[in-house]
Amino acid sequence: MAALIAENFRFLSLFFKSKDVMIFNGLVALGTVGSEELFSVVAFNCPCSPARNYIYGLAAIGVPALALFLIGVIWNNHTWNLVAECHKRGTKNFSAAATFLLFGSIMGRAAVAPVTWSVISLLRGEAYICALSEFVRPSSLDKFPADYGAEVLARFPCKDVPANLTKFRDEVTRRLRYESQLFGWLLIGIVAVLVFLTKCLKHCCSPLSYRQEAYWAQYRSNEDKLFRRTAEVHSRILAAKNVKQFFGFVALDKEEKELVQEFPVEGVQPSPQWNAITGVYIYRENKGFPLYSRLHKWAKGVEGNGPSPEGHEMLFLAS
Numbered sequence: 001m002a003a004l005i006a007e008n009f010r011f012l013s014l015f016f017k018s019k020d021v022m023i024f025n026g027l028v029a030l031g032t033v034g035s036e037e038l039f040s041v042v043a044f045n046c047p048c049s050p051a052r053n054y055i056y057g058l059a060a061i062g063v064p065a066l067a068l069f070l071i072g073v074i075w076n077n078h079t080w081n082l083v084a085e086c087h088k089r090g091t092k093n094f095s096a097a098a099t100f101l102l103f104g105s106i107m108g109r110a111a112v113a114p115v116t117w118s119v120i121s122l123l124r125g126e127a128y129i130c131a132l133s134e135f136v137r138p139s140s141l142d143k144f145p146a147d148y149g150a151e152v153l154a155r156f157p158c159k160d161v162p163a164n165l166t167k168f169r170d171e172v173t174r175r176l177r178y179e180s181q182l183f184g185w186l187l188i189g190i191v192a193v194l195v196f197l198t199k200c201l202k203h204c205c206s207p208l209s210y211r212q213e214a215y216w217a218q219y220r221s222n223e224d225k226l227f228r229r230t231a232e233v234h235s236r237i238l239a240a241k242n243v244k245q246f247f248g249f250v251a252l253d254k255e256e257k258e259l260v261q262e263f264p265v266e267g268v269q270p271s272p273q274w275n276a277i278t279g280v281y282i283y284r285e286n287k288g289f290p291l292y293s294r295l296h297k298w299a300k301g302v303e304g305n306g307p308s309p310e311g312h313e314m315l316f317l318a319s
Contacts, residue, residue, distance in 0.1 A: 046130035048158035050150050057131025061121045065114035072110030078280070079106055085279035102280060108198070115191055122184030125177035130157045132179075136172050144168055208283070212290075216283070219292045227295070237265045273298070 047056055073079050082102060121127050134154035138144045148165065155161055156169045206213060237260055244250040252260065277294045284291045291297045 044126060046126070046157040048130075048155045048160060050134050050154045053134055053154050053157070054131045057127045057129075060127040060130070061118055065117045068113035068117055069110050072113055073106060076106050076109055078102060081278070081280045082106070088275050088279060104198075115187070119184050119187055122180045122187065125180035126157070128180035128183075129173055129176040132176055133157055133172055136175070141168050141171065216290075216292055219296075223293055223295060233259055233263060234265060237263055238268065241265060 044060055047053060133156045134150045136153055138146075138148070138153070145164070152161060152165065153172065156172050159169065161169050203210075208216065236256065240250045240252060240256065240260055276298045279294065281294045281297075284297070286297075286300065286302050291300065291302060
């Protein structure tokens with residue numbers, strides 16, 4: 001029984017590890033849904049005034065979506081790898097396909113939160129009703145009083161209307177909510193189709209087999225974890241060494257003393273080494289052997305960034 005439970009836990013661990021991007025995107029979407037609900041309850045308040053309604057409604061949907069998109073771009077590691085690549089080496093070694101894949105990866109991940117925000121806003125319908133209520137044609141409403149115009153229609157989202165217009169307010173609200181939710185469902189469908197086509201295109205154009213691609217993903221994940229952990233220990237030991245040199249002693253706890261004794265640090269890595277392992281990486285092979293990262297490439301002593309007679313470049317961006 002214990003062995004069965006351990007095996008199930010191991011399976012779940014491997015499953016979630018292989019789906020880390022999907023899980024992250026799901027958490028981003030859930031966080032966005034919660035933020036939108038909180039915003040609707042606390043912050044959204046339609047001005048119910050001609051001309052202002054339209055601006056306010058569009059801003060309630062567009063401005064948070066834009067902010068979430070920019071935050072997604074900032075948080076994406078590919079963004080800063082691209083900045084480092086352009087600063088140190090330029091993009092002359094990238095083909096059009098590689099550049100498209102890179103920007104597609106950055107924009108695709110950054111679009112998760114703003115698309116979720118837009119969909120939830122449209123499905124709720126409040127911002128859409130606020131923005132477009134004043135543009136409903138009175139002639140489209142059966143027996144609507146002729147002496148009322150856009151000013152009264154603009155007040156419909158706030159329910160501040162004369163009693164004889166209550167049924168018209170309900171009809172306008174129902175009509176605009178239908179349109180808003182229809183656009184929301186269409187947006188969901190369009191995004192789902194795009195994601196499906198992108199995944200199909202990625203796997204069809206990939207030069208790697210499914211198993212090698214899975215191995216590459218595991219390698220990148222393990223390399224990143226080990227690099228961060230080792231860098232943290234290296235920097236702590238180097239800091240302890242420099243502090244000791246300045247003061248003559250250093251106050252270390254038991255764990256830090258063991259680290260200093262077990263991992264002696266003699267020096268630091270020069271800037272060219274840091275530059276060599278920093279930047280955008282596209283899968284490459286050298287003499288038929290795969291190079292899974294810039295660190296792997298540096299460790300094998302492969303020079304240069306572009307393809308050479310001895311190397312073969314695979315235009316498949318690390319996701």
